[in-house]
Amino acid sequence: MKKNKSLLLSGPYVLWMLVFTLIPLGVVGYYALTDPSTGVFTWGNLRDLSLFLPTLGSSVWYSLVSALICLVLGYPVAYYIAHRPPVTQKILYMLVMLPMCMSFLLRTLAWVGLLESNGIINQFLNLLGIPSLELIGTPGAVILGMVYNYLPYMVLPLYAIIVKIDNRLIEAAEDLGCTPVQVFSKVVLPLSMPGILSGITMVFVPAVSTFYISQKLGGTDTMLIGDVIERQFKSAGNPNLGAALSLVLMLLVFICTGIMNRFGSDEEGGVVV
Amino acid sequence: MSKELIRLQDLTMEFDGERILDGINLYFNDHEFLTLLGPSGCGKTTTLRIIGGFLTPTSGRVLFDGKCINDVPPYQRQINTVFQRYALFPHLDVFGNIAFGLNVAKLPKAEIAQRVSEILEVVGLQGFEHRRIDSLSGGQQQRVAIARALVNRPKVLLLDEPLAALDLRLRKDMQNELKRIQQAMGITFIYVTHDQEEALSMSDTVVVMDKGRIQQIGKPEDIYNEPKNAFVADFIGxxxxxxxxxxxxxxxxxxxxxxxxxxxxxxxxxxxxxxxxxxxxxxxxxxxxxxxxxxxxxxxxxxxxxxxxxxxxxxxxxxxxxxxxxxxxxxxxxxxxxxxxxxxxxxxxxxxxxxxxxxxxxxxxxxxxxxxx
The missing domain is CATH 2.40.50.140 (Nucleic acid-binding proteins)
Structure with missing residues (x-):
């Protein structure tokens, strides 16, 4: 009886997953392994992927750099919020969430307006008599866009973990002779590890597959794997190659998160520092 | 008579205008087992936290060996604490927890290993070095917490209701154990409890507190036989x-x-x-x-x-x-x-x-x- 009920309750979600995740995934797999013109089984699409390895590499690189910058920027913010009184915490939490209420596209377009050759920043610089800088179309602009868009995804899991660290553990560390810096490195940081790992994952995964940010903020030499995939489906008209790329990207993300989780559980195993 | 180690002078403590401690004057002798006893909210834990350095008194002074230590942070005090519910580090194993203070003090690896294994023997946990904290029972965690503090050879050990979370049987065993360890190591114990029986059976000196004031100080027998007022008479027995x-x-x-x-x-x-x-x-x-x-x-x-x-x-x-x-x-x-x-x-x-x-x-x-x- 009880079992039936829970099956009934989870039914809609299971159905949703089936129709909108599993079946499309099957379709992607099908396209990835069939020939564009004849529709017969082939490894050809996957073989062609070697052409895109540099793009894939730079996607991973950009996303990792962004994730690390998010960590460096986000950790102090999360730590600060977690150590405020509860009411202040709620307000600050809301403020971190606030940008997520705006459209992702809009947020990115806003940066275009700022960074353009005759955008707001350059106009301001010219006003001060400084020549225009080349801001848009650079790797820096792409990373800026990623960091700006995904920073909340870093702050929120970090905050959730840090706020749960028992204050008595910090007192215990002080009691055992730790200076404030040592308290941080020997207790707070190791205990924040789960938050750091999930934050990195939450930033890395969407960043590695993004195409919009690099299209708007990047130049021709900052094409990312997301752009390539999009192009295969749209302008290049080769959905089979696009599907193969998607599949590889997905595998890559799985492997990355797998490695990170593994790293996380090792960390908890209790290594004496 | 053994010499005086810590003295509290006119300690008062206020939180949000509420007076938690009201003129505490107290001294602790070297090698003494002293218990702060009282109902919850009497100020005993606050007193302990002031001695440990986790709270700064609103007024009054804490003297350690004759020197005022009000402004000395916890990590510079020759005092270690056994916290309520242990506060063991979940990311470290038993060895890592006990060696924590010694690692911070940067002792040689060999000496650390030596001292950890000695203290594990004192608390009866030989062979537990590489157990995870969450795989230990309450009583074992308790012993690790005591070992983690004692291994640093502090002059004073503060114990904040360390046995409160244990069942009656285990509590009795640990009472004897603590007394034995205190005598064997010759360390001053300052013990906080609301359990009068625990206080009477373990302590050299009992300090009965209520409403932020000391009601009576004395040997367990004196406290029991010669209570100073109705509160003490009722609270003790x-x-x-x-x-x-x-x-x-x-x-x-x-x-x-x-x-x-x-x-x-x-x-x-x-x-x-x-x-x-x-x-x-x-x-x-x-x-x-x-x-x-x-x-x-x-x-x-x-x-x-x-x-x-x-x-x-x-x-x-x-x-x-x-x-x-x-x-x-x-x-x-x-x-x-x-x-x-x-x-x-x-x-x-x-x-x-x-x-x-x-x-x-x-x-x-x-x-x-x-x-x-």
Whole structure:
């Protein structure tokens, strides 16, 4: 009886997953392994992927750099919020969430307006008599866009973990002779590890597959794997190659998160520092 | 006499305008086992946290070896703490936890290993080095917490209700264990508890606190036998507390009758509180008794019966192995040494009447327990 009920309750979600995740995934797999013109089984699409390895590499690189910058920027913010009184915490939490209420596209377009050759920043610089800088179309602009868009995804899991660290553990560390810096490195940081790992994952995964940010903020030499995939489906008209790329990207993300989780559980195993 | 190690001078502590500590003056001798005893909210944990350096007193001074340490941060004090519910580091194993302080002090690896294995032997956890903290039982975690503090060879060990989370049996074992460790290592223990039995059985000195003030300081026997006021008499053990008048030295009058007692130094006809411990009272046949009353309730407690006797409307608790049926008329005799006279205090009239007695009375004092932070 009880079992039936829970099956009934989870039914809609299971159905949703089936129709909108599993079946499309099957379709992607099908396209990835069939020939564009004849529709017969082939490894050809996957073989062609070697052409895109540099793009894939730079996607991973950009996303990792962004994730690390998010960590460096986000950790102090999360730590600060977690150590405020509860009411202040709620307000600050809301403020971190606030940008997520705006459209992702809009947020990115806003940066275009700022960074353009005759955008707001350059106009301001010219006003001060400084020549225009080349801001848009650079790797820096792409990373800026990623960091700006995904920073909340870093702050929120970090905050959730840090706020749960028992204050008595910090007192215990002080009691055992730790200076404030040592308290941080020997207790707070190791205990924040789960938050750091999930934050990195939450930033890395969407960043590695993004195409919009690099299209708007990047130049021709900052094409990312997301752009390539999009192009295969749209302008290049080769959905089979696009599907193969998607599949590889997905595998890559799985492997990355797998490695990170593994790293996380090792960390908890209790290594004496 | 051993020398003085820590002195608290006129400590007061206020949180949000509420006075938690109100003029605490206290000293701790080297090698002493001293217990701060009181109900939750009495200020005992606050006092301990001030000594540990986790709180700065609103006013007053903490002296360590004669030097004021008010502004010395916890990590520079030669004091270690066993925290309430242990506060062990979940990301480290048993060895990592115990070695934590030694690693911070950057001792050589070999010495660390040596000292950790020594202390594991002291607390009886040999072979547990690489166990995870969450795989340990409460009692084992307790031992790790004690070992983690002791391995640093502090001059003073602070213990904040360390046994509160353990079951009764384990608590008794650990009491003996702690006393043994304290004597073996010759370290000053400052122990906080709300459990009077724990305090009496382990301590050299007991400090009874209530409402942020020290009510009495003394050896366990003195605290029990010579309570200073109704609060102490009631909090330490069970007491019948009666209104009386001290007629002159060694003569006290209550229930319309004059009794000989051992107390002196009161003003003539001074109103006083008279304490009679339930276990000091013996039944005699009604015609031989100083007082006669009626048994209203009998509860078997294992070691003894708790018998409530109504004397002229005032109900006494009497603990005896001598069974009396409910409704029986009994007589009691009071010897001079059974009567203890105390000055009146703000607590007079608040304790010591068993009219509202129920079998749960001793659990009531236990339940407030360990939530004091």
């Amino acid at each position: 069970e007491s019948n507390i009666l209104d009386g008048v001290m007629l002159e030295d060694y003569k006290v009058k209550f229930f319309g009758r004059t009794f000989k007692c051992l107390d002196a130094g009161f003003a003539p006809n001074e109103p006083v509180d008279v304490v009679i411990r339930p276990e000091d009272i013996d039944f005699v046949p009604p015609e031989e008794g100083h007082l006669t009353g009626t048994v209203t309730s009998v509860t078997f407690k294992g070691l003894n019966y708790d018998i409530i006797v109504d004397f002229k409307g005032f109900k006494w608790l009497i603990q005896t192995t001598d069974h009396q049926p409910e409704g029986a008329t009994v007589g009691i005799r009071l010897n001079p040494e059974d009567i203890h006279v105390m000055r009146k205090s703000e607590y007079s009239g608040m304790f010591g009447d068993y009219s509202s007695y129920s079998a749960e009375y001793d659990e009531l004092t236990e339940d407030a327990a360990d939530e004091e932070e």
